[in-house]
């Protein structure tokens with residue numbers, strides 16, 4: 001998970017081209033997994049590296065932290081908490 005400034009920029013890992021895709025990301029902490037799905041990101045066609053728009057990675061990190069706090073303090077999870085981003 002890295003930041004990229006320009007959409008047209010090639011993958012910094014392998015130089016492959018990036019494509020806009022909806023992705024899922026799973027994070028684990030203290031035996032709790034949080035899954036975010038429906039995130040718009042740029043994905044490398046060659047190595048599969050995921051890039052978020054500028055500021056996007058920070059927002060994802062913020063959302064993930066909040067979800068972990070919710071899951072860990074409320075203890076209402078069943079080892080996995082899923083957040084879905086949908087367009088309405």
Ligand SMILES: [Zn+2]
Nearest residue numbers: 011014044047
């Ligand atoms: Zn790549």
